[in-house]
Amino acid sequence: PGYQVRLLDPHGNPVPTGVPGEIYVAGNGLARGYLHRPQLTAERFTANPHHDIGTSTGTTTGTRMYRSGDLARWLPDGTLEHLGRADDQVKIRGYRIELGEIETALTTHPHIHETLVTTHQDPDGHRRLLAYLVTDTPLTP
Missing domain, CATH: 3.30.300.30 (ANL, C-terminal domain)
Structure with a gap:
């Protein structure tokens, strides 16, 4: 509860069912970043532009998202299919x-x-x- 998983294209837009996208995670328990790694933190933890996403504890307005580097796609039955990594x-x-x-x-x-x-x-x-x-x-x- 309180977490959201988004599949986004390289421009940060949600992808439709069946289309590969990068997994982003947002929510109440998201870390603030990597310990002593400000550059990696800036790369992986981004502002959450999806202000209309509701959670059981409120909205995610002003929160951050974690860019996982994993690729996936939503299947028609709502299952998330992992496709591999977007990087090396x-x-x-x-x-x-x-x-x-x-x-x-x-x-x-x-x-x-x-x-x-x-x-x-x-x-x-x-x-x-x-x-x-x-x-x-x-x-x-």
Whole structure:
């Protein structure tokens, strides 16, 4: 109770049933942001322009929404179908990992010019990170 889930297009407009959109969450228990991460907070926690949304405890006027980064669509029966991520974030062993941040960190090495980081699922079902590197010299461990 007191929460709303919205599927919005890249311009912040609600999407119709069957059309993919990004999941936004609003409501009374929404966090204020990420601890000691003001830039990430500004990116993910946005003003809620949907002032007409009512809740059991009142309206959401003046509240914020959390931009989840997850893509979904409403099915005709009202079910929310998760479609994946809108970004390169993955979840491994309970940790959310931004693949782009790893790629950026790897390219700080003077001999690494290009990177691609992805995930691989082992036959036993465990997901692991894989990094492919383009270097100007052979790297030694």
